């Protein structure tokens with residue numbers, strides 16, 4: 804969400820409502836691997852391929868995050884699978900762990916010809932990811948870790964490919 808918010812400041816344009824509507828109407832099919840997102844975005848009958856790279860955390864950050872998550876989970880009751888304790892956000896901040904990827908660290912590519920970057924398809928992909936994270940907060944951690952498993956998303960309109968590379972997941 805923070806990424807989106809900072810985008811809103813940087814790109815106060817008409818692309819955002821259109822990107823949101825694409826994401827809401829399931830025009831975005833996400834394929835999630837650790838530290839990489841691929842998406843097919845259907846826009847006006849054409850399919851555009853989007854790729855967003857998400858840098859993984861340094862080893863120490865991953866270890867710290869894992870420890871904080873385990874501790875927060877131990878003292879929080881009633882967490883569903885895929886959920887994260889609310890207190891974790893503050894804990895992370897205290898330890899200088901940033902979940903969101905700074906815009907200048909993101910590399911996003913789309914095969915469309917739009918000259919606006921990020922284009923509406925990249926923005927729609929980010930919105931779609933945000934929806935998914937809403938349903939399954941732990942995904943934010945998985946995307947930044949080299950060790951985490953990326954479980955299949957459950958929402959309608961999403962597919963998770965089974966071609967996850969075990970070497971990439973556990974290497």
Ligand SMILES: [Zn+2]
Nearest residue numbers: 913915922924
């Ligand atoms: Zn595009």
